[in-house]
């Protein structure tokens with residue numbers, strides 16, 4: 001069950017660079033298929049990656065807020081969400097007026113504790129339910145204690161897997177990237193759910209490899225934004241090689257599946273994902289880039305990278321960024337449907353190619369063993385004959401299937417039969433068919 005992976009990762013205190021994040025990458029290592037050569041890469045704190053600097057490692061020895069002469073209000077050891085992530089150390093006695101600006105609650109969800117992070121602000125704070133906040137005495141003194149540490153190492157960590165097609169990698173076909181951020185303390189749907197779906201897709205592609213000659217599929221599990229910046233800045237050679245990316249985000253809650261399209265808008269991965277969703281999740285939503293928000297596609301589909309990226313998500317959901325984002329939000333059927341859609345999208349995107357004709361005139365089908373008897377199957381017979389009109393080196397197999405209203409794999413079988421007879425050669429799908437003209 002995909003839910004088992006989510007359940008194992010979700011309780012960990014997964015701030016950007018932390019013990020909890022390391023542990024979740026290790027848990028994931030046991031879930032990624034052996035054929036994915038999963039490994040963990042490290043990026044030293046303080047080092048610059050493009051315009052970013054890798055953050056320091058964060059740990060908390062203890063953190064609590066108490067009423068002077070009274071009881072504890074909140075304690076980090078009860079729930080990591082009580083502390084604003086990356087709070088700087090403090091030990092101070094404060095009046096209500098001095099304290100109030102450091103307290104966070106959710107007006108929309110008064111019984112839940114919100115998750116608040118100040119990764120780059122050198123600030124501190126505590127989070128509590130609105131109900132608890134309202135009950136706090138205004139005329140008392142408070143003691144705030146945060147014993148946190150910022151260390152230079154170990155550095156920021158990213159988990160990477162790579163699944164090759166049957167027969168090994170085909171450098172000409174490049175790579176497809178699947179990415180899910182693995183940070184966010186004690187949040188199940190955001191984004192342990194997507195990490196679980198990513199691992200399930202990797203397992204599917206390892207169990208039933210992509211056809212020979214397909215693109216390889218790279219899996220990236222990283223602290224959101226800064227993690228993909230560190231990784232891509234250190235592997236710029238991957239940018240040209242990566243044909244498309246699929247970003248997975250908050251995907252286990254009960255809601256329709258949504259696809260947020262690439263910044264370019266109508267690229268190969270946009271069209272493939274739309275076709276797969278039409279067939280497998282007809283009630284899905286389709287939105288332009290940044291319509292909801294932008295996760296790691298802001299990096300992967302961003303300035304100087306520009307890899308067409310679609311994001312799959314079931315956002316929005318009411319429990320978002322609160323203590324209510326727990327296993328009750330997660331449904332196995334939602335995870336399975338998402339994994340199925342993502343795997344099929346990746347399978348088509350990775351295995352597609354541009355067939356180019358090596359013949360003139362209509363192929364003498366029966367002489368080459370390609371004839372399909374129209375008396376037995378008129379559709380199949382016509383498809384074999386019409387397909388050859390599209391072998392001009394401009395249309396992918398997916399394009400031809402769409403044009404003829406056929407299933408991709410059925411059309412791929414037909415094109416492969418021409419190819420096996422040496423009548424067609426396979427050209428790679430252009431890496432950026434719409435770049436840069438459509439990049440605004």
Ligand SMILES: [Zn+2]
Pocket residue numbers: 184190321
């Ligand atoms: Zn989030």
